[in-house]
Structures are given as structure tokens and as C-alpha cells.
Amino acid sequence: MSNSSLALTRRKLLAGAAGLALTTPMLNRAWAAEPTQINMLAWYGHAEPDIVAEFEAANNVKFVPKYYAGGDNMLALIAQSPPGTYDLILSDAEFVQQLNAAGYIEEMDASLYPFDEFFPEYQNFPGHWTGDQLWSVMVRFGLLGVSYNSDVLSRAEAMSYNAFWNPKLTGKVGHFDWHLPNLGQMALLLGNRNPSPFDISQDAWDAVQEKTLSLKPQVGGYFDYGGTFSGLKNGEMLAMAGIGDWITGVLQKDGAPVASVIPEEGGIQFTESYSIGKGTSKHDIVNKFIQYMLSPEGQVKTIQMAAYPGLSPTKSGWKAIQAANPAEAERSGLIEGHDQSPVKLLKEGRIFFRDIPRQQNLEDWNDFWSEYKTA
Numbered sequence: 001m002s003n004s005s006l007a008l009t010r011r012k013l014l015a016g017a018a019g020l021a022l023t024t025p026m027l028n029r030a031w032a033a034e035p036t037q038i039n040m041l042a043w044y045g046h047a048e049p050d051i052v053a054e055f056e057a058a059n060n061v062k063f064v065p066k067y068y069a070g071g072d073n074m075l076a077l078i079a080q081s082p083p084g085t086y087d088l089i090l091s092d093a094e095f096v097q098q099l100n101a102a103g104y105i106e107e108m109d110a111s112l113y114p115f116d117e118f119f120p121e122y123q124n125f126p127g128h129w130t131g132d133q134l135w136s137v138m139v140r141f142g143l144l145g146v147s148y149n150s151d152v153l154s155r156a157e158a159m160s161y162n163a164f165w166n167p168k169l170t171g172k173v174g175h176f177d178w179h180l181p182n183l184g185q186m187a188l189l190l191g192n193r194n195p196s197p198f199d200i201s202q203d204a205w206d207a208v209q210e211k212t213l214s215l216k217p218q219v220g221g222y223f224d225y226g227g228t229f230s231g232l233k234n235g236e237m238l239a240m241a242g243i244g245d246w247i248t249g250v251l252q253k254d255g256a257p258v259a260s261v262i263p264e265e266g267g268i269q270f271t272e273s274y275s276i277g278k279g280t281s282k283h284d285i286v287n288k289f290i291q292y293m294l295s296p297e298g299q300v301k302t303i304q305m306a307a308y309p310g311l312s313p314t315k316s317g318w319k320a321i322q323a324a325n326p327a328e329a330e331r332s333g334l335i336e337g338h339d340q341s342p343v344k345l346l347k348e349g350r351i352f353f354r355d356i357p358r359q360q361n362l363e364d365w366n367d368f369w370s371e372y373k374t375a
Contacts, residue, residue: 035062036285041077042067042090043272044225045307055292061285069225070178071095071356072366078104084279088286093271094180094355096127096136105275110134112287114294114314119343122313126353128273136273139293140302140310143342143351144181144244145267147260152238160263161189164241170218174237177222179369180354181242181268186212188265188352197268198355205360209368213375215241222373232258245332246270246308262340266350269342272310296320304328311342 035056040047040063047065056062068074071092078086078099091099099105110132115123118138128136146158157163164173175182180198186208187197200208223231223240228247231237233256240247244267248258274290276283292298299317302310304325311332312318318336322329333340345351356362 033060035060036282037061038063038087038282038286038289039085039277040065040088040090041074041086041277042088043069043307045305046090048305048307050304050306051293051301052289055289059285059288061289071180072178072362075099075102078102084277086277087280087282088289089275089277090139091136091273091275092354093125093127093136093138093273094353096273096275097130098356099275100130100135104278105135106278106280108134108137108276109287112291113137114291114316117294117314117316119313119315121343121346125271125273126355136275137290137294138271138273138313139290140299141269141271141313141342142244142246142308142310143260143262143267143269143345144185144242144246144354145260145262147232147240147243147245147248147258149232149235149238149257150259151257155259155261158239158259158261158263161185161241161265163263164215164218164239166239169238171220172236172238173215173218174220174228174231174240175222176228176240176242176247177224177373178242179365180356181270183208183212183365183369184268184352184354185241188268191265193266193349193352196352196355196358197266198352199358201359205364209372212368212372216372216375232256246310249309249332250307262345262350266352267345268354269346269351270354300324303332303334 038061042065044067047063052063066077068077071094074091075095075098089105122138125138128134146161146163148158148163152168153163157166184197187200190207190211192200192204220237228240228243232240233251245260248260251258276286280286293302294314296316299312299314300320303312303321309332312334318334321334329335333342335341342351357365
């Protein structure tokens with residue numbers, strides 16, 4: 001064979017190889033199954049890559065989130081959506097029974113989840129069960145108290161909700177714009193602990209409204225999720241009512257001089273839980289994801305969620321974060337016997353589960369909140 005023939009053959013082989021290299025990925029994409037889409041309704045952050053990317057890659061799924069802020073907004077979004085719109089619903093625990101009563105969620109198989117790993121205080125969580133029927137599974141929680149600028153207030157000054165009336169904060173107190181956590185804190189300030197700051201008489205409710213209105217001269221604004229972050233970060237607000245470490249924990253990592261404490265009057269626990277959307281056809285993969293999030297690996301992810309940190313209800317989650325990030329375990333009190341351990345605070349009667357009003361209508365609290373903002 002002549003040199004020219006060899007050169008021609010070599011060119012054909014190289015051209016063929018290049019063509020194969022270009023077309024093979026296309027062939028692979030053609031044969032690969034499209035990812036299963038999981039429609040999730042949740043607070044911001046729960047379907048972001050730091051939480052779901054590894055699960056998506058391992059299981060050929062794609063989460064498509066619809067984010068909300070506040071249980072009232074969540075209920076409104078579901079009510080406006082056709083049945084079966086959401087495969088997975090992350091709900092604040094106090095709204096689970098409303099989701100159930102409205103027929104928006106399905107009964108869950110308790111045997112699929114590691115309840116033996118849960119601390120006893122979280123195993124039979126209020127509102128998640130009706131008798132032996134399970135409707136939602138706690139995946140994380142957090143504590144709400146006094147959040148403040150540590151350059152302006154000392155920890156001792158912040159150890160009471162009365163800090164919000166401190167003259168140093170005039171015009172610089174912000175509210176996270178949701179009535180339940182704010183009015184719950186006001187109820188605690190006025191001593192409504194038994195049975196709960198959300199189970200109060202009409203006289204007590206009148207007193208809560210009066211006390212809340214007295215804070216108005218201190219208030220500099222009412223903020224959504226993003227505004228709460230920026231207000232504290234840039235010093236526009238020097239204290240924030242209705243929140244806790246779920247906001248200040250992120251800001252602390254960025255170097256902002258902010259902190260949160262559970263004051264002497266007590267704190268409020270928010271609880272985030274997964275339910276299965278009514279009418280979904282994706283039970284197996286949704287259950288697999290919930291199991292993943294309750295595994296030690298999943299709990300480490302949710303504790304350190306980039307959007308806002310949380311606390312783990314499982315013993316295995318505490319052990320996993322202690323090993324993966326000892327500093328975060330210490331900071332958030334996820335060590336048994338720690339002074340700020342959420343289980344210890346709960347046992348001491350200093351933590352109250354956030355709830356919907358028991359002796360008033362939810363609309364009563366919401367209506368007052370609207371009036372307060374425009375007063």
C-alpha cells in the first residue's frame with residue numbers, strides 16, 4: 001500500500017473516531033431514561049442542590065420546587081392547585097391536620113421510617129398522628145427566641161422578650177412577617193405557658209394584642225425571608241421578633257454580629273415535616289427520599305442546609321453531625337447534656353411547640369396582625 005493510501009486510510013479512521021465520539025453521547029442521551037420529576041411544596045432551600053443533588057444523581061430524579069413562607073401561604077397554594085399537583089409537601093407541623101382534613105395528603109406507613117432513632121420527645125409528635133394513622137414525618141426543627149445585634153445588645157439584655165422595648169432599639173426592631181411566631185412570643189412574655197402560648201383565653205388574647213400594639217414605636221419594618229436576612233446583616237434592624245437561629249445561624253457564618261437566645265420566658269419550636277401529596281403516583285421514590293433525609297447522611301445535610309440551619313430529631317443525626325462538623329454540633333447544642341440542647345430545654349419546660357390558636361380562630365390572629373402592621 002502506498003504512503004498516500006496509508007494517509008487516506010488514517011484520515012478515514014480518525015474521522016470515523018471523531019464522528020463516533022461526537023455521536024455516542026447523543027446516543028447515550030437518547031437511550032437514558034428522563035429523570036422522574038418530583039414536585040415539592042416547601043420552604044425555600046429544601047430542594048436546592050446542597051440538599052437534593054446527590055439523591056437526584058443516584059436515583060435519576062429531578063425535584064421541581066414551589067416555595068412558600070408561612071403555613072397560611074402553603075394552604076392557599078394547595079387550595080389553588082389541581083389535586084395531585086404536589087408529590088411531596090414540607091409542612092409546618094401545626095398545619096398537618098388541616099392538610100389532612102382538607103384531603104391534601106395521604107396516610108403514611110410508619111414502618112418505613114426510623115422512629116426508633118427519634119428522641120422519645122419527637123416520636124409521637126402532636127398533629128402528625130390520628131390514633132395509629134401517620135400523616136407526616138418530622139425531618140427537622142428549630143427554636144425561635146430573641147434575635148439581636150450583639151454589638152448593640154448583650155446576651156443578658158436579650159434574655160427577655162422585653163428587650164424589644166429597649167430604647168437602644170427604637171425604630172430598629174423588625175418582625176418576620178408571620179403572625180404565629182410573633183404573637184406566640186408575645187403570649188409567652190405575658191406568662192401564657194400552661195398549656196401553651198397558643199391556647200389562651202379571650203382575656204389573655206386581649207392582653208397580647210394590647211402588648212403587641214405597645215411595641216409599634218420600636219418597629220422599623222415587617223420582612224419576608226430575604227428581607228429578614230438583609231435587615232439584620234446590614235444593621236438596618238438591630239433585633240428581630242419571630243425568628244431564631246434559622247436566620248442568625250447563617251449570618252453568623254458570614255461574620256455578621258448577630259445571635260439568638262431562648263429567653264427566660266421560653267422559646268417556640270418550629271417543626272418541619274414531610275407529607276405525601278394526595279394523588280401522587282410516585283410513592284416509592286418519595287418514601288425513599290424521606291428515608292434518605294432521615295438517614296445520618298441526610299440529617300447532616302439538613303442541619304447544615306445553606307438556606308437556613310435546622311436541628312435533628314434523631315439520635316443518629318446528632319452523632320453524625322458531631323463526627324462531620326463538631327463545631328456546628330457544639331454551636332447548635334446537638335450534644336446530649338449540652339446547656340443549649342433542644343431536648344434538655346424541652347424537658348425543662350422552656351420550649352413550646354408552635355401551634356395554631358386553640359381558643360380563637362386562625363383568622364382572628366391573622367386579622368389582628370394585619371391591623372397591627374397598619375396601626
